[in-house]
Amino acid sequence: MSKNYEVEQLANQEYKWGFVTDIEADSVPPGLSEDVIRVISAKKKEPEFMLEWRLRSYRHWLTMVEPEWANVSYPKIDYNSIIYYSAPKPKKQLSSLDEVDADILETFNKLGISLEEQKRLSGVAVDAVFDSVSVATTFKSELAKHGIIFCSFSEAVQNHPDLVKKYLGTVVPYTDNFFAALNSAVFTDGSFCFIPKGVRCPMELSTYFRINSAGTGQFERTLIVAEEGASVSYLEGCTAPMRDENQLHAAVVELVALDHAQIKYSTVQNWYPGDKEGKGGIYNFVTKRGKAMRGAKLSWTQVETGSAITWKYPSCILQGDDSVGEFYSVALTNNYQQADTGTKMIHIGKNTRSTIISKGISAGKGQNTYRGLVKIMKGAENARNYSQCDSLLLGDKCGAHTFPYIEVRNSTAQMEHEATTSKIGEDQLFYMQQRGISAEDAVSMIVNGFCREVFRELPMEFAVEAQKLLGVSLEGSVG
């Protein structure tokens, strides 16, 4: 059983005791209106500014149309059939592993997620008998010592409304795009993280530890603020397969890195991709963006293996002089999965630098698109960008597409772009098999080799799991 799973289970026990939440367990009828938004806000006991922001977002959303430019196709979403608020439901308590879905157990085993290993990999000092209360307490008191705030978004709205008010929507305004506007109107929960001036966060912040992370729902909102000179590494997601009854997920993540701050944001996304015929997978339409002030550094690393449709462009606004933006991505599509992902690097300040390393892997009938924009604004003297987009094809029914956009308005800019497309050849497989390596291991070695530049950016425990995850995700894709 994965630790994450246990954390969730134990977290829900806390809900039972009324330790954290004050949300009532009920839901609103399907559909969206100003009344629904008022209900959501009231149920969450939000301050007035939050409600007004939600309503402004909603009104703006009504004027927008769903974008169709992405290289993905899916049936039209009926926004009036979605239930926009339902309180987190405690998960059913299971008495033994026998009650867990056999497929999921098998995947856990293949991923090698044992309780012990997870502990070792994530470097957590916990007792053999996992005690969520003590972990949470140790964790929170350690962070509090440094003045770090790490809590659910709802808690932040209650306990730190000034910070929320100051930074919410400053990187992704509600007017930004259709899905961001929708999220701004109806988001239910998410994560909030604040690192005060000059503080290096002493540990990697992971949603594993944000005890009441269960049931954040389909419209998740994350805001991370690092003040001057602060630094933090944040891990999102989990390699264990995530199932959810909500098909549409439209999250927003905002990163604010003030002068000389550093934020490293790592994601492993493994939402349910649908079955082999492509039925029932999750649509993951995410807006992720960070703003870097003078000398600050933003680094996005993502491993995307799940979801039926992924539509996501973690981006950097390099506003301050000497700021740095990085994007490292592995996106894998198998069966009928579609991914349209990439990044935007907006160079505004002088001497700003950005690096883009994108690795797309297509198998089965998967379609993988890299879409990226590098924009050098007029005032961005001596801006530099290096982009590398590599595609790997397994089989002949999948596709890889690359749409790099480059806009340069300052002649001192230096831009480099490299792109490759390769196929795992039968010659390569046979060569490895002739050395005693099975075809599946051979594919996973080639794929991991292909992704190495991205994996080495991941925190250790994620890197190991991500490698295994790719192997599992590609199972059955070898003739």
Next chain:
Amino acid sequence: MLEIKDLRAKVAGADNEILKGLSLAINPGEVHAIMGPNGSGKSTLANVLAGRTNYEVTGGTVAFEGKNLLDLPPEERAREGVFLAFQYPVELPGVNNAYFLRTALNSVRKHQGLEELDAVDFLQLLRAKMKLVELPEALITRAVNEGFSGGEKKRNEILQMAVLDPKLAILDETDSGLDIDALRIVAEGVNRLKNEKHAVLVITHYQRLLEYLVPDFVHVLFQGRIVKSGGRDLALDLEKRGYAWIEEEYSAARA
């Protein structure tokens, strides 16, 4: 050890057989050389023995230590101890040379009921073997064959052979494109492998390699069959007289 009987094979999907009833027996400790003109079926034989999927066996049997080799997938054959040194070793970008070889060795060891080697023990073994084939240590950390020179690729094949220590090593035109030094290193590598338990099958167009790597038996492959077998002298004969006389003899015999 290896017993090939009346083996027939063609390229999958093609009409014409390339191997048309080839028979050959190899015992432990023996070095066999197969020579023949271009198109006689030499590389087909190597690939069919190793189990490449784009060849189709249309008849005959191949037994390796009593097992039906043709029933096994390529990786099983490798784990049983059949090694093919490729004529054109492929590049594996991003796959670390040492990691690749350790994975290969451990899958073979596991199959044979031996304990898997950890990174430290393996590195020790690898360093020792690299000296034998005179490969620079820097190649350990490079990707398999990526950016290797032609000679380095061939020596890397011999390194892999030395590490995996196969029962039967098949060298498919390993000598092609090698300068005299590389040729000597390759031959020495093979000579070191040779002992009373191991056998070597050398496939070559020229007898050059056989000066360093002395075969016990030389066979001439022509039009998909072994048409002549002999000792070392046969190779020297072929060197002097070319393949034309074999052709004449063969046609005369069939007439």
